[in-house]
Amino acid sequence: MIKYQQRILPNGLTILVNRDHASKLAAISILYRVGARNENPEKTGFAHLFEHLMFRGTESVPDFDLPVQMACGENNAFTNNDYTNFYITLPKENIATALWLESDRMRNLNISEEAYQAEKSVVIEEFKQRYINQPYGDELLLLRDLCYKVHPYRWPTIGISPDHIASATLEDVRSFYDLHYRPSQAILAISADIDEQEMLDLAIEYFADIEDMGAEIAPIPKEPKQCEPRRLEVERDVPATDITIAFHMGNRLSREFFYGDLASDLLAGGESSRLVNRLIKEQRLFSNVNAYITGSIDEGLFIIKGRLMPTTTEAEAERALWNELEELKRGEISDYELEKVKNKFEANMLLGEINVMNKAMNLCFYAMTGRLELINEEATIFRSITREEVMEFASECFTPNNSSTLIYRAKQ
Numbered sequence: 001m002i003k004y005q006q007r008i009l010p011n012g013l014t015i016l017v018n019r020d021h022a023s024k025l026a027a028i029s030i031l032y033r034v035g036a037r038n039e040n041p042e043k044t045g046f047a048h049l050f051e052h053l054m055f056r057g058t059e060s061v062p063d064f065d066l067p068v069q070m071a072c073g074e075n076n077a078f079t080n081n082d083y084t085n086f087y088i089t090l091p092k093e094n095i096a097t098a099l100w101l102e103s104d105r106m107r108n109l110n111i112s113e114e115a116y117q118a119e120k121s122v123v124i125e126e127f128k129q130r131y132i133n134q135p136y137g138d139e140l141l142l143l144r145d146l147c148y149k150v151h152p153y154r155w156p157t158i159g160i161s162p163d164h165i166a167s168a169t170l171e172d173v174r175s176f177y178d179l180h181y182r183p184s185q186a187i188l189a190i191s192a193d194i195d196e197q198e199m200l201d202l203a204i205e206y207f208a209d210i211e212d213m214g215a216e217i218a219p220i221p222k223e224p225k226q227c228e229p230r231r232l233e234v235e236r237d238v239p240a241t242d243i244t245i246a247f248h249m250g251n252r253l254s255r256e257f258f259y260g261d262l263a264s265d266l267l268a269g270g271e272s273s274r275l276v277n278r279l280i281k282e283q284r285l286f287s288n289v290n291a292y293i294t295g296s297i298d299e300g301l302f303i304i305k306g307r308l309m310p311t312t313t314e315a316e317a318e319r320a321l322w323n324e325l326e327e328l329k330r331g332e333i334s335d336y337e338l339e340k341v342k343n344k345f346e347a348n349m350l351l352g353e354i355n356v357m358n359k360a361m362n363l364c365f366y367a368m369t370g371r372l373e374l375i376n377e378e379a380t381i382f383r384s385i386t387r388e389e390v391m392e393f394a395s396e397c398f399t400p401n402n403s404s405t406l407i408y409r410a411k412q
Helices: 046-053 065-069 092-107 111-133 141-145 162-166 170-180 196-207 255-268 274-282 314-329 335-356 356-369 372-376 378-383 387-397
Strands: 007-010 016-019 025-032 074-079 084-091 187-192 230-236 242-248 285-291 301-308 403-410
Touching: 007 065, 007 170, 007 196, 016 196, 016 274, 025 092, 025 356, 046 074, 046 084, 046 111, 065 074, 065 092, 084 162, 084 230, 092 187, 092 196, 111 141, 111 170, 141 230, 141 242, 141 403, 170 356, 187 196, 187 255, 187 356, 242 314, 255 285, 255 314, 255 335, 255 378, 255 387, 274 285, 274 301, 274 314, 301 314, 314 387, 314 403, 335 356, 335 378, 356 372
Parallel strands: 016 187, 230 403
Antiparallel strands: 007 016, 025 084, 025 187, 074 084, 242 301, 242 403, 285 301
16 A cells, blocks of 8 residues: 655645655655657657656756766656656755756756767667567557557567757757656655655755746547458568467456456466466477567557478467467466466556555656546456456457457568
């Protein structure tokens, strides 16, 4: 159970505080409601670019990392399709340093031509290394584009093409910053062994005077229901063929999300899972297999995939993956399997609550969803899932008309 207090400032900033009596560190997490989903299809990769730019400093603090290090702290960030999160851990006595730094870059970021050009080069090179020059690098790009036709989940966090960042102007970048990096688009969470009211007062001291100046955020287009199978086959210079099958499923706040999460763990939750035991160890069809959900805020994907052994035909491999899904449709799930997956989920949640940074980041995330109370309810929801519910989910989700199949074929 994570206890917290919440305050929303007149400028729109949401503040959450949690007193952690066991920690000597303070964790500060600030989440901005901006990810790849908020980008213009003609100008993608901006949210990821700003993950880099936000460390370029301000007039007051030319080097963001230096004050953090001087305060004996560490900091980092990550971006995904739904949001961007920046975080700092440091001794609780130095918490004011973190709040000062985060409030300063919320509105005073150095977006000079020099800073922009430097980070633009870094991002473009990262795109090339990760997606163009890497074996299987464009696999996710192809799958997203196959599965989504309208929703911005059709491109990854890094963007559709490095050309979008290469051609962006300084005005484009400054406009994106003004729109998204402001109090009403941010959630600040603090977890430390400090009195809750003291933490709230400190946050108010540093953030209350920041003016919220941005315009309204454009609505996200809804992906239409998929009504027929989709298939894409490509050849690449890779050592082995991959087969991936993706299915549309419910959003992060739906009960269907938990069904999909449980089903993916039944299939691929560790070395003793069904896919590993059957398709790798027993049948020797694949060298590796996996099943997972994307966990997106909007309607996401359930993905099952495998990398073929040299002696396995594509037809055999595809049939084997579908056979595993068919078993879930028939409800062939033992009590032992169900209990094992539920216990693992609960254990992971409890372990996550031990870490002070996890608490701060989870508070931000659940507040962003609009269902903050879920932070303390998800284990109960997961525990309540029945075999019949998983079977019904599988029957509705794992259908040919809801499937997108990518054959990523190794050149002969």
